[in-house]
Amino acid sequence: MNVRQQVSSAALHLWACLALCATTDAAVKVSHPLPCIPEQAASYNAASETVCAITAHQLDAPIYSFSDGTCDVGAAGTDPRGNARQFTPFSAQGLTQVANIAQGKPFEACLKYSTSYYPQYANDASESTSFISHGSVARPWWVVDLQDINLVDRVEVLPRPGTFDYRFHQVEVRVGSTPRVGEDFSEWPLLGFYEGPYTTSEGRLTFANDTKLCGRYVVVQRVAPKVEYLELADVKVFVHLP
Known part of the structure; x- marks a missing residue:
């Protein structure tokens, strides 16, 4: 038996954004290869992308994006890589x-x-x-x-x-x-x-x-x-x- 739930318009907007980000390497940065970017994110004010990356590092987060003074951090508390954490542009993986x-x-x-x-x-x-x-x-x-x-x-x-x-x-x-x-x-x-x-x-x-x-x-x-x-x-x- 299938149980289906319609997703919110916000989630649909997110997936449209990810398709664009995957082709332009625009905003989303990750600490290791990921198959997708979660819908959940916490927003912070940040003076620069460097400050945003530091914030993500301090929060043990594998994902961040920065735009116009806003730093969005995803999956905080889940990345144990510590000082070895390095962020690179998100690139969609081929999932087969x-x-x-x-x-x-x-x-x-x-x-x-x-x-x-x-x-x-x-x-x-x-x-x-x-x-x-x-x-x-x-x-x-x-x-x-x-x-x-x-x-x-x-x-x-x-x-x-x-x-x-x-x-x-x-x-x-x-x-x-x-x-x-x-x-x-x-x-x-x-x-x-x-x-x-x-x-x-x-x-x-x-x-x-x-x-x-x-x-x-x-x-x-x-x-x-x-x-x-x-x-x-x-x-x-x-x-x-x-």
């Missing part, structure tokens, strides 16, 4: 394949239900194990860190099948480029939303949109007003690769 890279990647999650339902069970490549959130969590969530900026094609989620499959409903999948702050992921761009309720016969749910999303972190979060469990048997994140 799509693959799941979520298996075994670092993860975070809200409080688990019990020791039988660990967060790592959501991306351990096994459909017989599951992560289940604690019943006291109002908006339960699970996050995977892809460990670098990627162009996310789609996210496939297999809810825990069986007797309580109906618990999986009103679930968002978002893609972020900066580490989470607290448990509010609303600033991360939305990849897709599933209304539900889920039935086991649906199999895997696919969260995607027409323009794809650029980022490092993927969150699956239940956003229903009623407190209930988030139950994940398997999560796959498919990205575009060279």
